[in-house]
Amino acid sequence: MTPARRRSAPTHAAANFALRNQHGETVELQQLRGAPSVLMFYPFAFSRVCSSELTEIQDRWAEFADLGVRLCAVSCDSVHTLRAYAEQMGRVQFDLLSDFWPHGAVARAFGAFDEQKGCPTRETFVIDAQLNVCRTVSSGFTQSRDLSEVLEAVQATP
Numbered sequence: 782m783t784p785a786r787r788r789s790a791p792t793h794a795a796a797n798f799a800l801r802n803q804h805g806e807t808v809e810l811q812q813l814r815g816a817p818s819v820l821m822f823y824p825f826a827f828s829r830v831c832s833s834e835l836t837e838i839q840d841r842w843a844e845f846a847d848l849g850v851r852l853c854a855v856s857c858d859s860v861h862t863l864r865a866y867a868e869q870m871g872r873v874q875f876d877l878l879s880d881f882w883p884h885g886a887v888a889r890a891f892g893a894f895d896e897q898k899g900c901p902t903r904e905t906f907v908i909d910a911q912l913n914v915c916r917t918v919s920s921g922f923t924q925s926r927d928l929s930e931v932l933e934a935v936q937a938t939p
Contacts, residue, residue, distance in 0.1 A: 792909070792913045792914065792915045793913060793914055794912060794913055794914075795810055795820075795891075795906065795908050795912050795913065795914050796810075796887065796890035796891050797809075797810050797811075797890075798810050798887040798890070800855065800878040800879055800880055800887060801860050801878070801879050802853075802860075802863070802876040802877060802878055802879070803860065803863040803864045803866070803867040803873070803876070803877040803879075804864070805860055805864075808853060808876055808878055810912060811912075812851075813851050813853075813908060813912060814910065814911070814912055815910050816849050816850065816851060816910055817848065817849070817850050817851075817907065817908065817909055817910060817935050817938045818850060818851040818852065818853065818907075818908045819845070819850055819851075819852045819853070819905060819906070819907055819908070819931060819935060820853050820855060820891070820905070820906040820908060821834075821838075821852065821853070821854045821855065821904075821905050821906075821926070821931075822854075822855045822856070822888050822891065822893040822901035822902060822903065822904045822905075822906075823835070823854055823855070823856050823901060823903060824856065824895075824898070824900040824901055824902070824903065824922065825856060825858065825900060826856055826858040826862050826863060826866040826877075827862075827866060827869075830903075830923055830924070830925055831856070832870075833925060834925045834926060835854060835870065835873075835877075836870065837925070837928055838852065838854070838875065838928065839870065839871075839872065839873060839874065839875075841928055841932075842874045842875070844932055845875075845932070845935075846874075848932070848935050848936065850935050851875075851876075852875040852876070853875065853876045853877075853878050854875060854876070854877050854878065855877075855878040855879075855880050855887065855888065855901065856877070856878075856879070856880065856900070856901060857879075857880050857881055857884055857885050857888065857899075857900055857901060858879060858881065859879055859881045860879045860881070862879075863877040863878075863879055880901070884899075885899075885900070885901065888901040888902075891904065891906060892904075893906075895922075898922070902919065902922065903919065903920040903921065903922060903924070903926060904917060904918070904919050904920075905917065905918040905919075905920075905926055905931055905934075907931070907934045907935055907938055909938050909939055910938075915934075915938055915939070916934040916937070916938070918930060918931065918934065
């Protein structure tokens with residue numbers, strides 16, 4: 782198991798994006814302004830590790846909600862796939878965003894795309910209210926991210 786790699790590079794502006802969620806609604810970076818947000822890239826809907834991660838996020842949703850955070854999980858799956866995935870998961874209180882076309886463009890802009898595998902890497906970006914990335918946590922391809930660490934990073938966000 783590969784340990785999580787923390788990157789606390791100097792704060793920098795988050796890459797701009799406009800992606801559709803599992804409901805077909807467009808979510809833009811600018812909509813995240815005013816409160817901390819978390820952008821989580823994950824490789825594939827319906828895969829074992831990704832499914833357990835997203836289920837854990839839903840199970841711990843109250844902790845994110847108490848911090849007033851907007852959480853978006855991003856993969857290169859189509860909107861239709863994400864809709865079916867959300868239906869299978871049951872209640873999903875956060876956005877599943879589709880970086881389907883151009884394939885992985887937003888993941889690439891965040892430096893979270895594996896060209897050999899053709900999918901996003903397991904990267905988490907904590908974004909402050911002014912839309913700056915203030916913390917990045919990377920996990921191995923087959924390793925679930927530590928949500929407690931993500932929540933701590935959100936709490937430490939100015």
